[in-house]
Amino acid sequence: MIVVGAILLVLGWLLNIHVLWVLGVVLLVVGAVFWLLGMMGRPVAGRRSWY
DSSP states (O other): OHHHHHHHHHHHHHHTOHHHHHHHHHHHHHHHHHHHHHHTTOOBTTBSSOO
């Protein structure tokens, strides 16, 4: 999710498409939150680790 967010962020910036840029930021933030929760040992969506 973090990688897809980064790709969308770069594509939105390069192609000057605001919607892609916003989606990229949202996916980066959500992916980072899931990653941090998974590292803390908290289950995310019923899983101990989030890939």
